[in-house]
Amino acid sequence: MTMWVPDIERAQGPIYLAIADALESDVKTGALAQGDRLPPQRELAYRLGVTLGTITRAYGEAERRRLVKGETGRGTYIASQSLKVSPLAPKEDEPETCDLARNFAYPHLNPSLAEGLMRVARTAGIERLNGFVPSEGLKTHRETGVLVFKDYGLDADPARVAVTCGAQHGIQVTCQALFRSGDAIAVDRFTYPSIFSSLAGLGLKAVPVPALRRDDGGLGAMDPQALARAATAYGVKGVFLMPNMQNPTTHTMSVAEREDLVRVARAHDLHIVEDDPYTPFLPDPLPAFGALAPERTASIASISKVCSPGSRIGFVHVPALFGDSIRNKIGESTWMASPITAELIAGWVREGLLFKALRLKRKANRERFLSARKILSPHFLQGDTNKVFGWLRLPDPVDPDALQAALGHQGVSALSSRYFQAKDHTPAPYLRITFGSEESDERFCWALERIKATIDQLADLPDLTRPVG
Incomplete structure (x- = not known):
């Protein structure tokens, strides 16, 4: 821990801003470096002779400026000042690799964009699509969202649906509407990679919560008792969940697992944000959290993973209490999602082309999963024929980062568990x-x-036919 004590004797204006300014100055001069741990808030308050609330506001302001990063239960650290581009982001001139890292689910089976655009061109009143529309989207496009949400196990109310620029934008505006800066949000220990940076960018703190263990040794749903403990210990205000095909573990929650988490959410007055981009790939959707706890759940659906990432169209369904706030947040961020691409998607849904594409993709995915399970045996691959990715458990000697790097040198991309967990955690063997x-x-x-061959080389095990623990 760095015994950092700023000089604020000549400070003018609010003390908390003077502390944040001093911290920013020391970061720029190199007096504080990435990874340095700052003093606990109570200790710094005592040394400076100010209130604990002043230090809390100062650290919060520093986090808003992205100077520091708070890690629940471990303290506050100086953040990296250079942000690396995510390995998931496509590059126009990137070298060709065999891509098993990014979740582009069978784009060659998407509906024809050319035919879709020709249909849009013939749409009556098309000129309206070239102008401003309400921030929540046109009624016909919100009704498309209602049809999409049916595949999510949710009978959505079109008055509570808003059109967004994809699921990522949906997460942003939903969290802005439901939470306040400084709130703590529970997330799975392994989760969607961008949620950590998204929450931090909104001034929210992610609290990783462990999962239950399944009978087959795989990872299950978020542990409801651990969530209850986090709510008490860290003042958690909400929880981010992926109930169907959880990314990256692939787990789909049972109805009982959902009901257990709803009971905890109600007992601790937590808002639920459910993000389920892969749900349409599942043949039999289970009840969404939006159906089980409609008074406290915001549901997010996306077309990107299903058939058209280029359209940037998603949908959110929120409790009626937050409808105006969602509209305002969409308006403040982008004014509106594109009504032109929303009409493209609406046509695919109305004509059944979206669901035809899904049938083809489900069939292709079944064959891919069966091939993966056979080739990678005896290593445990969590997933099934309806899951568009798998979570591979590695033998104990194999470091997932080393495996990812070794594969990269061979022209194969896949992702270490590091990308799916908080930065301060040691990568797990997946x-x-x-x-x-x-x-x-x-x-x-x-x-x-x-x-498979690279795992065997890195593990150097004499007998790879032994059962995986």
């Missing part, structure tokens, strides 16, 4: 493998063979 980004079955199987 690798996420996606099934649908590569069009060629041959290239896909070749990449799996490279993964």
Whole structure:
């Protein structure tokens, strides 16, 4: 821990801003470096002779400026001043690799964009789509959201649906509407990679919560008792969940698991944000949290993972109390999602092309999963024929970061568990493998063979036929 004590004797104006300014100055001069841990708030308050609330506001202001990062239960650290581009972000001139890292679910089976655009061109009153529309979207496009939410196990009310620029934008505006800066939000220990930076960018603190263990040794739903403890210990105000095909573990919650978490949310007055971009790939949707706890749940649906990431269209369904706030947050961020691409998606839904594409993708995914399970045996691959990615458990000697790097040198990309957990945690022995980004079955199987061979080389185990623990 760095015994950092700022000089604020000549400070003018609010003390908390003077402390934040001093911290920013020391970061710029190098007196404080990335990873340095700042003094506990009570200790610094005592040394400076100010209130604990002043230090809390100062640290909060520093986090808003992205100078520091608070890690629940461990303290406050100087953050990196250089933000690396996510390995998931496509690059126009990137070298060709066999992509098992990014979740582009069978884009070669998407509906025809050319035909869709020709249909849009013939739409009556098309010129209206080239102007401003309400921030929540046109009624016909919100009704499309209602149809999409049916695949999520939710009978949505069109008055409570808003159109967003994809699921990521939906997460942003939903969290802005439901929470206040400084609130703590529970997330799965392993979760969607961008949620940590998204919450931090909104001034919210992520509190990782462990999962239950399944009978097969895989990872299950968020532990409801651990969530209750986090709510008490850290004052958690909400919880971010992916009940269907959780990313990256693939787990789909049972009805009982959902009901257990709803009971905790009600007991501790937590808002629920459910993000389920992969749900349409499942043949039999279970009741959404928006159906089980409609008074406290915001549900997010997206077209990006299903058929059209380029359209940037998603939908949110929120409790009536937050309807105006959602509209305002969409208006403040983008004014509106594009009504032109919303009409493109609406046509695909009305004509059944979206669901035809899903049938083709489900069939292709079944074959990919069965191939992966066979080739990667005996290593445990969590997932099933309806899951568009798998969570591969690695033997104890294999470091997931080393495995990812070794595969990269062979022209294969996959993701270490590091990308799915808080930065201060040691990577767990898992690798996420996606099934649908590569069009060629041959290239896909070749990449799996490279993964299996590289694991064996790194593990250096004499007998890989022994059961995985």
